Amino acid sequence: EAGVTQSPTHLIKTRGQQATLRCSPISGHTSVYWYQQALGLGLQFLLWYDEGEERNRGNFPPRFSGRQFPNYSSELNVNALELEDSALYLCASSVGQQETQYFGPGTRLLVL
Amino acid sequence: SQQGEEDPQALSIQEGENATMNCSYKTSINNLQWYRQNSGRGLVHLILIRSNEREKHSGRLRVTLDTSKKSSSLLITASRAADTASYFCATGVYTGANSKLTFGKGITLSVRP
Numbered sequence: 001e002a003g004v005t006q007s008p009t010h011l012i013k014t015r016g017q018q019a020t021l022r023c024s025p026i027s028g029h030t031s032v033y034w035y036q037q038a039l040g041l042g043l044q045f046l047l048w049y050d051e052g053e054e055r056n057r058g059n060f061p062p063r064f065s066g067r068q069f070p071n072y073s074s075e076l077n078v079n080a081l082e083l084e085d086s087a088l089y090l091c092a093s094s095v096g097q098q099e100t101q102y103f104g105p106g107t108r109l110l111v112l
Numbered sequence: 113s114q115q116g117e118e119d120p121q122a123l124s125i126q127e128g129e130n131a132t133m134n135c136s137y138k139t140s141i142n143n144l145q146w147y148r149q150n151s152g153r154g155l156v157h158l159i160l161i162r163s164n165e166r167e168k169h170s171g172r173l174r175v176t177l178d179t180s181k182k183s184s185s186l187l188i189t190a191s192r193a194a195d196t197a198s199y200f201c202a203t204g205v206y207t208g209a210n211s212k213l214t215f216g217k218g219i220t221l222s223v224r225p
Contacts, residue, residue, distance in 0.1 A: 004154075033213070042217035043155075043200065056212055088152060098142055098206050101213060103155040 002026070004104035006091050012110045013081050021076040021107045025093030031055075032074040033094070033101060034066060038087040046089075049074055050097070081111045115139065115214035116201045124222040131188040133219045135201030136181075143204040144177055145213065146186050148197045155200065158186070191223045 005024045013019050025032050034046040045058040049068035057064075063079040072093075078085055088108050092101035119134045135144070143162045147155040159175045161168045161184070167176050174187040188195055198218040205212065 035215075037152075043202075043215040045212045045214065048212065056209060058212070090154060092155075097211055098204060100145065100157050100160050102157060103147075105154040106152075108152075 004091060004093050004102055006089075006104040006107050008107060009105070010108045010110070012112065014112050015081055015083060017081050017111075019078045019081060019085075019109055021078075021089050021091075021109070022073065023076070023091030023093075023104060024073045025091075026102055029093035029095050029102075030072055031094045031097060032068055032072065033092045034074070034076050035090045035092070036060075036087045037090060037106075038084070043090065047076065078109075083111050085109060086111045115141075115205070116144075116203045116216035118199070118201055118216040118219045120219060121217075122220045122222075124224065125191055126224050127191060127193055129191055131191050131195070131221055131223070133186045133188075133199055133201075133221070135184045135186070135216060137184075137201075137203045138182065139205065140179075141203045142206045144175075144184050145202045145204065146173075146175060146184075147200045147202060147215075149200065149218070150197045158199075188221075191221075193223050193225045195221060196223045197221060 007022045031050040035043045048056045066076040068074045088106045090106045092103045094101045116137045145160045146158040161177045172189045177184045200218045202213045202215045
């Protein structure tokens, strides 16, 4: 069974640009979660999608947005990139809200 | 503030020794999960323990949960060099619209060969 996949592995952007990160959940999982792991800050919850709807978002500005497609894959968009957006972005999926979250390998975003 | 806080922040032990890591949290939870992360890569799930459970085992791992003290511990027995990684506890609170898993900042475990 394939695990959670994320693309691209690495992404380099300049300040003010937009970044799009993609995630494919484990087959059968309907919930997708996005986290930001910046150096020294631990994992910060960004967004939770389930059945195509945004169910919860963390304490991030509106320029962080995303969506979930009918096949349950998800996209995270970060507009007007700032230097402090440089981080590892992790996607996870689960079969249900209170169940184990399985993580992908992450996308490392560098903003110059 | 972080819901889950791990202790110690860093731990260095000799191969074959046991490693004990602790996690404390502030509010009532539905479950608590432990994860491992190697060198800034994706997280690997270790164990999920629900609020009505007190202890769970998985191979060399033993997790306890004390809801009265709002704390959990992860014990790795007979440690190996391959156990060197960062370990995170994550508390699951599922109360409608604000449901989420909140991670601590992690414990860096070094196992010396």
